[in-house]
Structures are given as C-alpha cells and as structure tokens.
Amino acid sequence: MKYVDEFRDRDKAAALATEIEKLACSIEGGSTPIHIMEVCGGHTHSIFRYGVEELLPARIELIHGPGCPVCVLPMGRVDDCVAIAEQPNVIFTTFGDAMRVPGSRKSLMQARAEGADVRMVYSPMDALALARAHPDREVVFFGLGFETTMPATALTILQADREAIDNFTVFCNHITIIPTIKAILDSPDVRIDAFLGPGHVSMVIGSAPYDFIARHYRRPLVIAGFEPLDVLQSIWMVLKQIKEGRCEIENQYARVAAAGGNVAALQAIARVYELRPFFEWRGLGSIDHSGVRLRPEYARFDAERRYAIPNARIADPKACQCGEVLKGVLKPWQCKVFGTSCTPQTPAGALMVSSEGACAAYYQYSSAKQRTGARG
Amino acid sequence: MCLGIPGRIVRIDDVDRKLATVDVAGVKRQINIACIVNEAHPVEHCVGAWVLVHVGFAMARIDEREAALTLQILQELGEAQAELEAIASSPGSSP
Ligand code: SF4
Numbered sequence: 269m270k271y272v273d274e275f276r277d278r279d280k281a282a283a284l285a286t287e288i289e290k291l292a293c294s295i296e297g298g299s300t301p302i303h304i305m306e307v308c309g310g311h312t313h314s315i316f317r318y319g320v321e322e323l324l325p326a327r328i329e330l331i332h333g334p335g336c337p338v339c340v341l342p343m344g345r346v347d348d349c350v351a352i353a354e355q356p357n358v359i360f361t362t363f364g365d366a367m368r369v370p371g372s373r374k375s376l377m378q379a380r381a382e383g384a385d386v387r388m389v390y391s392p393m394d395a396l397a398l399a400r401a402h403p404d405r406e407v408v409f410f411g412l413g414f415e416t417t418m419p420a421t422a423l424t425i426l427q428a429d430r431e432a433i434d435n436f437t438v439f440c441n442h443i444t445i446i447p448t449i450k451a452i453l454d455s456p457d458v459r460i461d462a463f464l465g466p467g468h469v470s471m472v473i474g475s476a477p478y479d480f481i482a483r484h485y486r487r488p489l490v491i492a493g494f495e496p497l498d499v500l501q502s503i504w505m506v507l508k509q510i511k512e513g514r515c516e517i518e519n520q521y522a523r524v525a526a527a528g529g530n531v532a533a534l535q536a537i538a539r540v541y542e543l544r545p546f547f548e549w550r551g552l553g554s555i556d557h558s559g560v561r562l563r564p565e566y567a568r569f570d571a572e573r574r575y576a577i578p579n580a581r582i583a584d585p586k587a588c589q590c591g592e593v594l595k596g597v598l599k600p601w602q603c604k605v606f607g608t609s610c611t612p613q614t615p616a617g618a619l620m621v622s623s624e625g626a627c628a629a630y631y632q633y634s635s636a637k638q639r640t641g642a643r644g
Numbered sequence: 645m646c647l648g649i650p651g652r653i654v655r656i657d658d659v660d661r662k663l664a665t666v667d668v669a670g671v672k673r674q675i676n677i678a679c680i681v682n683e684a685h686p687v688e689h690c691v692g693a694w695v696l697v698h699v700g701f702a703m704a705r706i707d708e709r710e711a712a713l714t715l716q717i718l719q720e721l722g723e724a725q726a727e728l729e730a731i732a733s734s735p736g737s738s739p
C-alpha cells in the first residue's frame with residue numbers, strides 16, 4: 269500500500285482498500301478475476317496517477333475503457349480534418365487535445381506547420397467569435413467528445429443560427445456513450461463484470477439511460493467521481509452489488525451528477541443532432557448509432573455538407589495495438605511499440621496522445637515513478 | 645476536455661444570450677450559462693454561484709467546498725494548469 273500516502277485522506281483510502289480486499293475475498297468464485305471497466309478517460313488518468321491499481325487485491329482487474337474521445341478517433345477522421353483545414357480560406361479550429369493525433373499523412377499540428385490555418389480553441393464559442401471577427405474567412409469547428417461537450421457545440425450552433433452567421437460550420441464528430449457500452453457488452457472477446465460509469469457524461473444524460481445494463485445485461489454500474497477516493501468508493505459499491513447478487517445503477521457522484529441529468533443540455537442535444545446509422549471508432553470498428561450529426565434544419569452549419577470530405581477508412585498501422593488495449597485485452601505496456609516507437613513525444617496511436625489515454629497515463633505515471641524513486 | 649474545472653460566476657454579461665463572466669482560479673472569461681439556469685434559478689440570480697465549466701459552458705452547479713476540492717485534485721493531477729492556460733489564451737478571456 270505504498271501509494272496511499274498520496275491520497276488526500278490517507279486513512280479513508282487505507283480503510284476503503286481494506287474493505288475492498290475483504291469484499292473481494294468474500295465473493296464466490298475463489299480467485300477468478302473480477303473485471304471492472306472504467307468507461308471514462310478521466311478515471312483512467314486518476315487511476316494511473318494515484319496508482320489505484322496497486323491498492324486493489326489481485327483479483328480485481330480494471331479495464332480501461334473507450335471513454336477518451338481523442339483516443340477513439342480513427343486515422344481517417346484526422347485525414348478528413350486535415351483535408352478541410354487545407355482548403356483555401358478556411359480557419360480550422362479544434363480543442364488542443366486533437367492537434368497531435370496522427371493521421372495517415374499528418375496530424376493537424378503538422379498541417380499547421382505546413383501552412384494550414386489551424387487554431388486551438390478552448391471553447392466552440394471561441395470558434396464562433398473567430399467567425400464573427402473574420403467575416404471574409406470560413407471558420408470550421410471540430411466538434412469532438414461525448415455527451416459532456418455535445419451540448420456546448422449544440423448551443424453554439426443555436427447561437428450562430430440566431431445571429432445568422434454564415435461563415436461558421438461544425439465538423440461534427442460527437443459520439444454517444446450508450447451504444448458504445450452496448451457494443452462492448454455484445455462483443456465476444458470482452459469479459460466485463462461491472463462498470464464505473466462516466467461522471468460528467470452522466471451529469472448530462474442522468475442515470476436512466478444505463479438501466480438496460482443492469483436489467484438486460486445483468487451488470488452493476490456505479491456512476492463515479494474523479495477523485496481517487498471516489499474511484500475507490502465506487503469500486504467498493506460495485507463489489508457490494510456483486511456480493512449481494514444485485515445489478516443496479518448506483519450513483520456515487522450525486523453531488524454533481526443529478527439522477528435526471530441536465531434538462532437544458534439534453535434539450536439542446538435533441539434539437540440540433542440526430543443519430544448517424546453508424547460511426548467508425550478506432551480499435552472498436554463501426555458501432556451502430558454511436559455518433560451524431562447535425563439535423564437537416566441546421567445543414568448550413570454542417571461542414572460535411574459544405575466541403576468534400578475524403579471519409580476514407582484507414583486501418584491503423586500494423587504495429588499499433590490500440591484496439592486490444594481499448595477493449596482491455598492487452599495492458600498498455602504489452603503493446604509491441606509501447607515506449608519504443610510510441611511515446612507521448614512521438615505517438616503512434618491515439619491512446620498515447622491524450623493524457624486521458626491509457627498508454628499516455630501509464631507512460632507518464634511509470635516514468636515519473638522511475639524518476640523520483642517511489643512516488644508517482 | 646472532459647474533466648472540466650470549477651469557477652465562480654462574478655458577473656452577468658448578457659441576460660438574453662445567457663452569458664456570464666466566471667473566475668476560474670484567478671482567470672476570468674466569459675462562459676455560457678444556459679445549462680444551469682431555469683425557473684428556480686433565473687440568470688439574474690447566478691452571480692456568486694459555483695459551477696463546473698466545460699469548454700466554456702457551465703454544466704453543473706456545485707457547492708463551494710466541492711469546487712475547492714475539485715480544483716485541488718485537478719492541480720494534483722496536473723490537469724488544472726493545461727485547462728487554465730487554454731482558458732487564458734482563448735479570445736473569451738480577460739485579465
Ligand atoms: S503504445 Fe501506442 S500503438 Fe500501442 S496501444 Fe498504446 S497508443 Fe496504441
């Protein structure tokens with residue numbers, strides 16, 4: 269339990285770890301592993317940063333799920349971004365996280381170095397402000413993320429509509445978590461006994477959309493906060509359900525994520541987007557209804573309708589094993605190129621780009637540990 | 645992008661467009677508060693409220709203690725600095 273020093277409330281962490289150990293021992297099935305997937309990249313980061321896995325009994329295995337929007341971006345989509353960014357007169361705007369994701373030819377960062385006007389923005393509102401400020405240019409915003417960022421893009425489009433701004437479009441790559449969890453549960457090579465639910469997606473969608481996981485797939489899910497203690501407590505809640513033979517959707521993060529979600533955000537989502545028939549994910553392939561696009565009413569803000577987009581399916585480089593890592597079949601360090609030809613400085617796969625990616629988080633955490641002796 | 649950062653609403657800038665200025669660890673910027681206003685919480689009454697800010701939008705009300713704890717954890721995680729830099733360098737921010 270050497271990392272417990274780092275927790276804010278050390279005693280609580282130690283007590284929780286002991287309780288978790290006891291519970292895990294008392295669950296039937298002897299030493300068969302209990303697989304718990306944390307869906308959200310924020311949890312992945314917290315888990316690696318605090319060495320949460322070191323506190324858990326060997327029987328519990330955490331599987332780092334697909335909830336890092338940058339990590340599941342397929343190469344072909346980065347190529348699409350580059351193709352739009354390289355159009356004359358375009359200002360291409362993106363969250364910083366997406367700048368370094370490799371495409372098949374180049375990343376957005378490289379496109380910028382070669383002369384494309386690519387700008388990092390903090391908010392889609394900043395992209396809209398650029399459009400106002402440069403009426404002679406075409407500003408494209410790269411809409412990225414799950415339900416947490418989806419309302420922000422939707423509200424920005426509604427604002428552009430009210431102001432009748434005609435040089436602003438969105439390249440919509442927003443993705444939705446529920447069909448993705450369902451696809452993972454339906455996939456034959458994945459074994460998951462329970463989930464830690466994404467805290468901030470749940471803050472928007474509420475807890476009801478997860479009900480099918482408990483009812484139909486008979487798996488517990490606990491919506492979890494992002495502090496290491498939140499994660500530990502959520503793991504404890506999951507184990508308690510398993511021990512008592514319950515499958516329920518519980519909310520450890522009720523202080524932020526209300527059961528009903530955020531009504532205004534859900535209304536904005538419903539107004540602006542419709543489900544795509546399918547959407548391509550890195551490592552997970554095509555998942556039905558897992559992405560959204562703009563409704564026809566907002567077509568004039570849709571970059572897909574304004575620009576010719578290559579939309580090619582590009583397979584990941586052979587050496588990359590992001591798919592296996594995403595599904596929890598491999599641990600990050602088991603990938604053939606981990607730490608050699610794939611590092612945060614020269615990422616081969618997207619899981620090495622974002623700090624929420626399992627590979628980057630593991631790389632950062634383990635190298636920091638090596639640098640300083642014991643503390644991560 | 646997904647963790648968000650807590651801030652305190654210090655001024656309402658535009659009631660119709662639901663725009664307000666937040667203070668995020670000393671950095672001020674304009675955000676959209678459409679998702680946290682409703683009949684019980686009209687725009688005019690939001691000054692002083694602590695909110696969780698995601699990509700320029702207030703997405704949840706939080707209490708002050710929660711805000712302080714969250715900020716501290718983000719600092720420990722090394723996430724706060726990146727987020728603050730992104731906020732500070734964006735056109736919507738002001739000193
Ligand atoms: S080490 Fe790189 S290539 Fe391998 S799984 Fe991680 S991100 Fe993908």
